Amino acid sequence: SLPNQAQGAAPATGKPALYEFGAQWCIPCKEMKEVMAALKASHGDQVEFRMVYVDEERPLFTQYKIVAIPTQVFLDASGKEVDRHLGALPKEEVLKKLKELKFIK
16 A cells, blocks of 8 residues: 555545536536536546535635636546646546546546
């Protein structure tokens, strides 16, 4: 097992993660919530899918320097950001990106 990262934001699961930064009132974020739920159902064993809402977890917005929503941040298993995307993404596009990053097979 890997030694614990000192970095608090690292996914606790030891899996790569996709953080979806959004807000409850944002329409494209609602679409992304459905996409994330579907991905969690199909690939939750390989990747941590997490919704991060600005009104609930503002410090994470600051930490990741989120300037607009929705923004997806892709983190490797050590919690290092390896990619990000601004705007909503269809599920197929997210899956393509997860494969490119070798998060999923």
